[in-house]
Amino acid sequence: MRIGFPHAGNVYIPIRTALQELGVDFVVPPPTSKRTLDLATKYSPEGVCLPFKLTLGNLIESCELGADTLLQAQGFGVCRLGYYARGQEGILHDMGYNIEMVKFSVSEGNKLLGFMRVFKRISGNASWPKIIMTLRFGLSKLNAVDELESLTHKIRPREEKRGETNQVFKEATLAIENAASHSEVIRLRREYTKRLQSIPQRKDADPLKVGIVGEIFVVLEPFSNLDVERELGKLGVEVVRTLSYSRWVKYSLFLNPLGVDEWREVHKKAWPYLKRDIGGDGWESVGEKVLHSRDWDGMVHLAPFTCLPEIVAQNIMSHTREDLPVLTILCDEQMGRAGMITRLEAFADLLKRRRTKLRSEGLLRN
Numbered sequence: 001m002r003i004g005f006p007h008a009g010n011v012y013i014p015i016r017t018a019l020q021e022l023g024v025d026f027v028v029p030p031p032t033s034k035r036t037l038d039l040a041t042k043y044s045p046e047g048v049c050l051p052f053k054l055t056l057g058n059l060i061e062s063c064e065l066g067a068d069t070l071l072q073a074q075g076f077g078v079c080r081l082g083y084y085a086r087g088q089e090g091i092l093h094d095m096g097y098n099i100e101m102v103k104f105s106v107s108e109g110n111k112l113l114g115f116m117r118v119f120k121r122i123s124g125n126a127s128w129p130k131i132i133m134t135l136r137f138g139l140s141k142l143n144a145v146d147e148l149e150s151l152t153h154k155i156r157p158r159e160e161k162r163g164e165t166n167q168v169f170k171e172a173t174l175a176i177e178n179a180a181s182h183s184e185v186i187r188l189r190r191e192y193t194k195r196l197q198s199i200p201q202r203k204d205a206d207p208l209k210v211g212i213v214g215e216i217f218v219v220l221e222p223f224s225n226l227d228v229e230r231e232l233g234k235l236g237v238e239v240v241r242t243l244s245y246s247r248w249v250k251y252s253l254f255l256n257p258l259g260v261d262e263w264r265e266v267h268k269k270a271w272p273y274l275k276r277d278i279g280g281d282g283w284e285s286v287g288e289k290v291l292h293s294r295d296w297d298g299m300v301h302l303a304p305f306t307c308l309p310e311i312v313a314q315n316i317m318s319h320t321r322e323d324l325p326v327l328t329i330l331c332d333e334q335m336g337r338a339g340m341i342t343r344l345e346a347f348a349d350l351l352k353r354r355r356t357k358l359r360s361e362g363l364l365r366n
Helices: 009-021 034-043 050-064 081-094 111-122 128-158 164-177 182-197 216-220 228-234 245-258 264-270 282-291 308-317 337-360
Strands: 069-074 100-105 208-214 237-241 298-304 326-331
Touching (some): 009 216, 009 245, 034 050, 069 111, 128 228, 228 237, 228 337, 282 298, 282 308, 298 308
Parallel strands (some): 069 100
């Protein structure tokens, strides 16, 4: 058995760590690239969403590296995530790959126990204490990387030397990914936090604050959104993102089963416009706009082309009473970097003019 799995932003780090610690034979697909996308569009149904295509491309590249057992998420509800694993399994079989698709639920039942059972199965029945310690180690890496990335968003628009923040974060991600112990992860997190905080910053920096919302895959996989967060940082914009894989793990696997609802306030704010879950992350996208209308200068809404939940959210957000400019970017294989950057530049210019106007009218503090 050789395990393969989708890359999907930083989520490959805890999976790779867990498999390595359990002594399982595995392959890590290359970082998502144009080749991944080319494979995906060649073998996927034309109208299916970008997350389906890119994860399929990752799985094809895993098979090319010898994987015969693939890990993939499944769920239920309006979002097409529920069809990913079965549809991709059929496509891979049609391509001639004799693979087994090991599915785990991300939307129902005891998800933590489900994850643990998957790792117990593919590890050849490792002990429960071993599995628990292994998952804890992998998740500590994910938490550290996500925490440093959040700090990177604050420093990037303020740095004196462009690109320095990105370089430090890249080094941090690689070091944490290869850390051999939990204590080393803690040390590296502290070390790189200090390094990021010590980067020289412009004293006159007054960055715009823009929230990033939308469907979780295209928000957290940089290739799918053409590195929109870095491009905003180059324009002097501080990115604020509430979505992260570590947050999803914290609440969905551990706190939600105890009755803690991390989106309660967001959903409450959305109620005047949307009173129920519409699948995916659409309900949260609406609520984030309302909740942060006085905290952010604007919002970038990332949505896969044809994603029904985010299409619904997009149409609702344009009609809320809260005055917060929203730029929706539909992500698919037709996206071009030059066109996206032009839109971001125009959006940032609009937000700067809006901020100046509000300040002159005394509606916004300096």
